[in-house]
Amino acid sequence: MTDIKTWARVKSPWVLHFNSGACNGCDIEIVALLTPKYDVERFGVKLEPSPRHADVLLVTGCVTQQCAERLKSIYDQMPQPKFVVAIGACACSGGVFEGNYNVVGGVDKVIPVTAYIPGCPPRPEAMLDGVVKLLNALNPPKAKKQPKPAKEPEVAKPEVVVAHAAQPVVEEVKPIAKQ
Amino acid sequence: MIDFTLIFRILVFPGFTFILLLTLFCDWMERKIEARLQNRVGPMVAGPGGILQPLADFIKLLTKEDITPREAKKTVFKFAPLVAFTIMVFAFCFIPVDGASVLSVNGFSGDLIVILAFATIANFLLFLAGWASCNPYGTIGSARVLTQFLGYDIPLFLIALTPAFIAGSLSIATIASSQVIPFILLAPWAFVLFIITMQAELEKDPFDVPHAESELVGGLETEYTGAKLAFLHLTRDVQVVFGSALVVELFLGGPYGPVFFGASWFWYTLWFVLKLLVVVTITEYITCVFARFRIDQVLSGNWRILLPAALLSLMLTVALVTWVYPLVV
Amino acid sequence: MPNSNIDMISLIKSKFGDKVQIQLGKLGAATITVNNGLHRDVLQSMIEADEKTGITAITGLDLGANIGVYYHVHTSNVFVTIKAEVPKENPKIQTIVDLHPGAAFHELEVADLLGVVFEGHPTLGHFVLSENWPQGVYPLRKDVKASEVKLVPTPPSEEIKLPENERLVKIIIGPQHPALLEPEKFAVTVDGEIVTKVEPRIGYVHRGIEKATESRTYLQDVYLVERICGICNSIHACGFVEAVEKILKTEVPPRAKYLRVVALELNRLHSHLLTLGHAGLEIGYETLFQYFWRDREPIMDLIELTSGNRVYSSLMTIGGVRRDIKETDVPKIKATLKDLRGKLPFYRQIYENEPTLRLRMKNVGVLKREDALKLSVVGPVARGSGVDIDVRKDEPYEAYGEIPFKEIVYTTGDTWARMNVRMDEVEESINIIEYAVDHLPSGPFRIDTPRSVPAGEAVNRVEAPRGELFYYVKSNGTDMPDRVKVRTPTFANIPSFLKTAIGESIADVPANFVSLDPCFSCTDR
Known part of the structure; x- marks a missing residue:
């Protein structure tokens, strides 16, 4: 039963994209993922309009003061189990905007992050790789470890602002940030 | 005494399980056709050729957390999707798949009207579902569903009467079995009108204003999560299959076709499914090549063009049935 | 198209004489330094002379004791800058929105980031900065350090004020909305399906x-x-x-x-x-x-x-x-x-x-x-x-x-x-x-x-x-x-x-x- 559950979750990740103050660079690359050259629908990925339908929240950009509240409420609206992927250098750490007067910092200052995909912006392939690696992390290794997928929901229940998820699945994917 | 055949027919074939599998298959087909028309490949990794994708989506939604918003009207919000799904499946049971419908061999006179009414009720339940979520987008989305299906139901009923007139019966089984020449050849205009109306009734492009993401986020589904969302999606998909099946029964000669080596139920099912897939392909093609109308354009299109056309079609049919067809058939 | 090849600079020279200082070839074709409200008159005469006159931007900058307000104006053939200065203690200047409606956003931005008060232009709360930004702190002034800004606790999330007329419905588009790839908010008031009012709220991507x-x-x-x-x-x-x-x-x-x-x-x-x-x-x-x-x-x-x-x-x-x-x-x-x-x-x-x-x-x-x-x-x-x-x-x-x-x-x-x-x-x-x-x-x-x-x-x-x-x-x-x-x-x-x-x-x-x-x-x- 757990196997089927995990299989379904891995094969059908519906994503919601939230821009928390990004420069559009990562955002257009996410949209490019949907288009013929990359076509993430192959993997069952669907871009959903409502946070209620989503499994994975893709956050791009450093978190600005004005977006922080909103980002948290969108995260809270998502049903369990849910995952957050920080896309781009800014979402991972604040990037070039770290320390500016209107910037809170990386996404993990506001909500727990499951996977980080650095790059400015990461290539679409890198994003794809990141999401797939995240989902494969759900698949317990051959020995049946039941708690792994069931554990994620616990991780994702922040009452207060946390700096890091309890067990972030950090995937370093081809950092090609430029400067 | 328990009639095992009947239980088998209701639960497995051509009843619930068959309908469910057919629906999931058609959903996969739709996504695949859409993807191919858009130069993409579509679902690939879930099962061979991604054929299990709709199943994966369905199971995943069932296992998600089920949230009921504080403001929502709880009872309606919880039950409307499931009831709508049940009604659609029940309506489908009247459609002859393997030469007979689920419940009886020849149905009864007037079951065409009954299943159209069921479809309307299911639509109304979807409207209630959106309304009960008490979300601005959900409310507007469901209001659009209501205005649209109220408008388009009238021409749909009128055009559905065309084949009934030609066959001289209001029973679907009779209409299907009396098509020695498929009615698409006798009344091609009615077929075209029916496809257009069906497209509007199923809220597919260019009539998908209730689902306009750029205006209404998720439309009436905005607040739904988990199992309830799964059943909303499934209801939509059953509606698509049901609509296409109706086209098959009314215009394409139903499940009837050449039968080889006896086993008629097998061949009838095969013909039925093949014809159904042709209709699904046609509607999906229309979906892909048009932009979405605006809600006022959708409504005025109905009252100004489709309704008069449906009436004309009906009059033409009556005239032809009276004076011309007796000479041909 | 009247007077599209008019010599704007000599026109201003002849009209205002010594009241304005004109430096040719700086910040566009010329820099016109004006004081004491004459910026309105200069702009008005330019708009009257050329229908293509428009405001490209309004730059506000901290000049120490004063705050500079530079109006960058384009006409059909020249680009000029009108410089005005206001004292930091009392940064008040006459609005130009009544002359040229296109300046509205520019004035709001300068008001929010530098604290210049544009008299006659109602500024309601923050335009670019977030709601929890303290009043009276203007980030583009030199004496403001990013690390020292104390944010005030966020006011309870803005209630959607119901419009008085019951026929009107307010639809909020954004900040997260499929029609917008980026977070920004537009409060659209609709009467049935007809839009009667659009109120923008920008600044969700303001990174300073x-x-x-x-x-x-x-x-x-x-x-x-x-x-x-x-x-x-x-x-x-x-x-x-x-x-x-x-x-x-x-x-x-x-x-x-x-x-x-x-x-x-x-x-x-x-x-x-x-x-x-x-x-x-x-x-x-x-x-x-x-x-x-x-x-x-x-x-x-x-x-x-x-x-x-x-x-x-x-x-x-x-x-x-x-x-x-x-x-x-x-x-x-x-x-x-x-x-x-x-x-x-x-x-x-x-x-x-x-x-x-x-x-x-x-x-x-x-x-x-x-x-x-x-x-x-x-x-x-x-x-x-x-x-x-x-x-x-x-x-x-x-x-x-x-x-x-x-x-x-x-x-x-x-x-x-x-x-x-x-x-x-x-x-x-x-x-x-x-x-x-x-x-x-x-x-x-x-x-x-x-x-x-x-x-x-x-x-x-x-x-x-x-x-x-x-x-x-x-x-x-x-x-x-x-x-x-x-x-x-x-x-x-x-x-x-x-x-x-x-x-x-x-x-x-x-x-x-x-x-x-x-x-x-x-x-x-």
Whole structure:
């Protein structure tokens, strides 16, 4: 039963994209993922309009003061189990905007992050790789470890602002940030 | 005494399980056709050729957390999707798949009207579902569903009467079995009108204003999560299959076709499914090549063009049935 | 078109005499320093003399004891700056919104970031800054340190005030909404399906880049301003770099000019294709979206080929470009462009003949020429309304003076016209790139420049894909700029949306809005 559950979750990740103050660079690359050259629908990925339908929240950009509240409420609206992927250098750490007067910092200052995909912006392939690696992390290794997928929901229940998820699945994917 | 055949027919074939599998298959087909028309490949990794994708989506939604918003009207919000799904499946049971419908061999006179009414009720339940979520987008989305299906139901009923007139019966089984020449050849205009109306009734492009993401986020589904969302999606998909099946029964000669080596139920099912897939392909093609109308354009299109056309079609049919067809058939 | 070739500067000289000081050749054609409310009279006489007079930007800057308020004004043939100063203790200046409605957003921004009070212009709360930003702290003043700002606790999330009339419904579009790829909020009041009011709230992507430039070196700033916008990044870098070069009085080698043009036009190509596709998504025409984005990918590959990166080309640098185009790459570029040119007739035919598309775009969001002039809109929005402004033609920069190309103008002013302007510009961009790679001059592509920039100031205007982009740079003799002001095209174009949306169906809002090609990361900075 757990196997089927995990299989379904891995094969059908519906994503919601939230821009928390990004420069559009990562955002257009996410949209490019949907288009013929990359076509993430192959993997069952669907871009959903409502946070209620989503499994994975893709956050791009450093978190600005004005977006922080909103980002948290969108995260809270998502049903369990849910995952957050920080896309781009800014979402991972604040990037070039770290320390500016209107910037809170990386996404993990506001909500727990499951996977980080650095790059400015990461290539679409890198994003794809990141999401797939995240989902494969759900698949317990051959020995049946039941708690792994069931554990994620616990991780994702922040009452207060946390700096890091309890067990972030950090995937370093081809950092090609430029400067 | 328990009639095992009947239980088998209701639960497995051509009843619930068959309908469910057919629906999931058609959903996969739709996504695949859409993807191919858009130069993409579509679902690939879930099962061979991604054929299990709709199943994966369905199971995943069932296992998600089920949230009921504080403001929502709880009872309606919880039950409307499931009831709508049940009604659609029940309506489908009247459609002859393997030469007979689920419940009886020849149905009864007037079951065409009954299943159209069921479809309307299911639509109304979807409207209630959106309304009960008490979300601005959900409310507007469901209001659009209501205005649209109220408008388009009238021409749909009128055009559905065309084949009934030609066959001289209001029973679907009779209409299907009396098509020695498929009615698409006798009344091609009615077929075209029916496809257009069906497209509007199923809220597919260019009539998908209730689902306009750029205006209404998720439309009436905005607040739904988990199992309830799964059943909303499934209801939509059953509606698509049901609509296409109706086209098959009314215009394409139903499940009837050449039968080889006896086993008629097998061949009838095969013909039925093949014809159904042709209709699904046609509607999906229309979906892909048009932009979405605006809600006022959708409504005025109905009252100004489709309704008069449906009436004309009906009059033409009556005239032809009276004076011309007796000479041909 | 009255008096389009009038000599504006001598007109002002004759009209105001000694009351204003005119410095020729600074910050545009001339800098007019005015004091004590005369800025209104100068502007009024300019508007009366030339209907194309508009406000490009209002720069506010901290000058120590005073706050400078610089009005950058464009007319049909000159670009001038009207300088005014107000004391820091009592920063009050008369508004110009009544003379020129297009200045409204500029004044709001200066008020929010520098605390200038524009008398006669009601400013309600924060416009760019977040709600929890303390009152009375203005981030662009020099004495404000980012680390010392104490945020006030967020007020309870804004309640949606119900409109008095029960027929009216307020729909909030954003900050997270599928029609907007970026977070920004528009409160749309609808009566049934008809829009009666649109209230924007920007600043969700405000990252304080203008302030951040002041604490980084010029070279770092090139990469920082590039990150104002991920779509039109080259043009941002180009605008900044050119302004600095103007202060340095550096002449860029001719090959660099051509290489810059290639980079800028590739950028325009991908941006226009992106928007043409995105418009399809907004009107529920997903197939069109997929097709356009499919054909955009080869252009992304070209950007990668010429610069080494898909999105951020990082090609511009002070004194030239960082990378040359290899001789062997030219055939590849030409082949890709030829492919794209071959596909254009198909798309043009869709835009011309597809009935559902025409239904959704024709006569939607009509912006009349008078309104376009009054609101100082720029770029394809202005050109779709019959206003022939294009910086590449009006004030050629880089190699645009030497390259032949057409200026695209449509007159109907609706969404359809704006999208068709872009469609035709795609073809022009292909022509420009082909001409540029054919006529690449030989020689170096970069010259060395000093790290410190002598004290001075410069304005620079370039044509971004979304319209005129404006940069003001003030240096103070160190290796970091004193003030960088960016006025982005979307910032100038949003007022036109607020005007055209009213009276139309709510269903037309997305199509109308996307026809501006909005870019909020530009708008907020």
